[in-house]
Amino acid sequence: xxxxxxxxxxxxxxxxxxxxxxxxxxxxxxxxxxxxxxxxxxxxxxxxxxxxxxxxxxxxxxxxxxxxxxxxxxxxxxxxxxxxxxxxxxxxxxxxxxxxxxxxxxxxxxxxxxxxxxxxxxxxxxxxxxxxxxxxxxxxxxxxxxxxxxxxxxxxxxxxxxxxxxxxxxxxxxxxxxxxxxxxxxxxxxxxxxxxxxxxxxxxxxxxxxxxxxxxxxxxxxxxxxxxxxxxxxxxxxxxxxxxxxxxxxxxxxxxxxxxxxxxxxxxxxxxxxxxxxxxxxxxxxxxxxxxxxxxxxxxxxxxxxxxxxxxxxxxxxxxxxxxxxxxxxxxxxxxxxxxxxxxxxxxxxxxxxxxxxxxxxxxxxxxxxxxxxxxxxxxxxxxxxxxxxxxxxxxxxxxxxxxxxxxxxxxxxxxxxxxxxxxxxxxxxxxxxxxxxxxxxxxxxxxxxxxxxxxxxxxxxxxxxxxxxxxxxxxxxxxxxxxxxxxxxxxxxxxxxxxxxxxxxxxxxxxxxxxxxxxxxxxxxxxxxxxxxxxxxxxxxxxxxxxxxxxxxxxxxxxxxxxxxxxxxxxxxx
Numbered sequence: 001x002x003x004x005x006x007x008x009x010x011x012x013x014x015x016x017x018x019x020x021x022x023x024x025x026x027x028x029x030x031x032x033x034x035x036x037x038x039x040x041x042x043x044x045x046x047x048x049x050x051x052x053x054x055x056x057x058x059x060x061x062x063x064x065x066x067x068x069x070x071x072x073x074x075x076x077x078x079x080x081x082x083x084x085x086x087x088x089x090x091x092x093x094x095x096x097x098x099x100x101x102x103x104x105x106x107x108x109x110x111x112x113x114x115x116x117x118x119x120x121x122x123x124x125x126x127x128x129x130x131x132x133x134x135x136x137x138x139x140x141x142x143x144x145x146x147x148x149x150x151x152x153x154x155x156x157x158x159x160x161x162x163x164x165x166x167x168x169x170x171x172x173x174x175x176x177x178x179x180x181x182x183x184x185x186x187x188x189x190x191x192x193x194x195x196x197x198x199x200x201x202x203x204x205x206x207x208x209x210x211x212x213x214x215x216x217x218x219x220x221x222x223x224x225x226x227x228x229x230x231x232x233x234x235x236x237x238x239x240x241x242x243x244x245x246x247x248x249x250x251x252x253x254x255x256x257x258x259x260x261x262x263x264x265x266x267x268x269x270x271x272x273x274x275x276x277x278x279x280x281x282x283x284x285x286x287x288x289x290x291x292x293x294x295x296x297x298x299x300x301x302x303x304x305x306x307x308x309x310x311x312x313x314x315x316x317x318x319x320x321x322x323x324x325x326x327x328x329x330x331x332x333x334x335x336x337x338x339x340x341x342x343x344x345x346x347x348x349x350x351x352x353x354x355x356x357x358x359x360x361x362x363x364x365x366x367x368x369x370x371x372x373x374x375x376x377x378x379x380x381x382x383x384x385x386x387x388x389x390x391x392x393x394x395x396x397x398x399x400x401x402x403x404x405x406x407x408x409x410x411x412x413x414x415x416x417x418x419x420x421x422x423x424x425x426x427x428x429x430x431x432x433x434x435x436x437x438x439x440x441x442x443x444x445x446x447x448x449x450x451x452x453x454x455x456x457x458x459x460x461x462x463x464x465x466x467x468x469x470x471x472x473x474x475x476x477x478x479x480x481x482x483x484x485x486x487x488x489x490x491x492x493x494x495x496x497x498x499x500x501x502x503x504x505x506x507x508x509x510x511x512x513x514x515x516x517x518x519x520x521x522x523x524x525x526x527x528x529x530x531x532x533x534x535x536x537x538x539x540x541x542x543x544x545x546x547x548x549x550x551x552x553x554x555x556x557x558x559x560x561x562x563x564x565x566x567x568x569x570x571x572x573x574x575x
Contacts, residue, residue: 003030009056017337029330039308041334043490058170072170077153078439095146103136157297171302177309180321192282221255272463291323311483313519336523342499345531353454353506366397373544374537379448381430386454402541443494455508456484478516
């Protein structure tokens with residue numbers, strides 16, 4: 001790596017905010033001998049541009065000896081972030097590669113078939129005469145030979161050990177704050193009827209501990225291997241059989257990894273097993289602090305690493321979570337350049353939103369949201385509902401209060417479509433979202449205000465969370481929630497001249513700020529210090545709807561009529 005050229009590799013024609021100083025600090029950190037540099041950069045820092053400059057410092061083929069690795073990887077866990085990179089003209093030399101399921105086959109009669117179900121994977125000994133033109137293999141070949149290959153973190157981890165995407169000189173991970181959690185998720189093994197086609201033929205015992213889980217995993221690995229051999233014996237597979245084969249191959253690999261890691265006395269990974277209903281019930285095997293998994297999938301993939309995020313809150317804790325030695329890691333802090341008065345926090349707390357208190361608190365929150373809507377009659381708003389249960393209750397309450405024509409929602413299946421429709425709408429609609437605290441760019445008039453309904457603490461019913469709390473890791477618990485809050489607050493203010501208000505409805509958020517105060521970045525602490533209680537209009541649904549067009553109200557009324565039972569003779573043919 002050649003950090004000295006980091007400024008020359010910056011892709012924009014000029015610097016913005018603290019970018020120049022940030023690059024100088026990153027250069028200094030690498031030149032001091034650090035292998036890993038954490039870059040804590042808030043919203044609007046231009047992290048992707050910083051990432052490109054860092055990746056550009058990678059050794060090139062002309063600068064390397066025969067045994068030295070060259071070039072760089074750019075990776076991010078967020079698909080939307082990779083989409084933004086692909087569309088950014090300043091980042092055009094980042095060569096994007098995606099998984100096979102994102103590409104369609106080009107063979108006659110197969111143009112609607114994703115590559116991961118194409119004849120080349122369905123038919124034994126199929127010889128594709130146009131493989132060189134296949135969009136997936138073409139993109140893969142190009143990316144493997146480009147100076148900077150860009151991919152999702154999932155694809156990056158899946159290609160560990162690949163001859164095509166081997167070790168490179170520099171690895172840049174954008175939005176890296178959840179790296180440990182992403183690794184835990186990717187390494188989790190779900191054993192259920194959905195993941196194991198021959199589930200009904202299994203004798204699933206009650207797994208009282210890890211020894212029983214390992215024994216079951218060993219038996220299951222042999223059964224899946226036998227089934228895969230049966231499938232491979234077929235001259236041609238159906239798309240469903242292809243999916244089954246690929247799923248079982250991944251399962252075999254995961255089960256083998258689990259057994260090997262569990263039996264390794266030097267492994268730092270702790271495994272937990274969930275089987276809520278005992279004998280015959282689905283099983284989930286989860287790793288905690290999967291250092292060995294990350295070593296194989298990430299740390300062995302490069303010489304130098306840059307990890308960027310606004311919310312790497314505690315260097316030592318982060319390093320412990322991902323298996324890094326803090327002495328080998330530097331932290332570069334990038335200051336916030338957005339005026340604090342443009343990103344206010346408002347205390348509109350109505351009580352606790354824990355499960356036991358939710359039924360009492362949520363109606364109060366809904367009434368408060370109506371008043372906030374009246375405060376912003378002509379501006380779009382976003383409600384972070386935290387869960388689909390809260391979203392559904394809140395949707396019903398807001399409709400009951402008479403502001404339904406201004407409210408939009410989504411379910412698990414239509415998240416992206418509903419979000420896009422809301423963003424395109426000319427009406428000041430309010431979007432009830434679930435798990436959209438990250439990777440959402442709502443600059444300008446796309447959204448001017450948002451509400452956090454609930455403190456986003458990790459679910460204590462998750463065995464990994466419960467285990468950590470049993471071990472006294474309360475700092476992790478509070479940092480994880482604070483990280484999500486900070487990420488959420490960054491959705492509506494995306495530029496120095498942008499502005500947007502964040503309203504806090506759950507009193508547990510105020511408690512969280514006190515408990516995690518020492519881990520707050522200075523720029524967010526400044527927001528918390530300035531937090532105030534706003535003066536809102538009285539509860540007035542008509543005023544909350546004053547910016548909604550008459551046609552939007554009519555569409556909502558028709559929609560409610562259809563969903564109310566379809567009693568109208570033409571209820572199924574409305575526009």
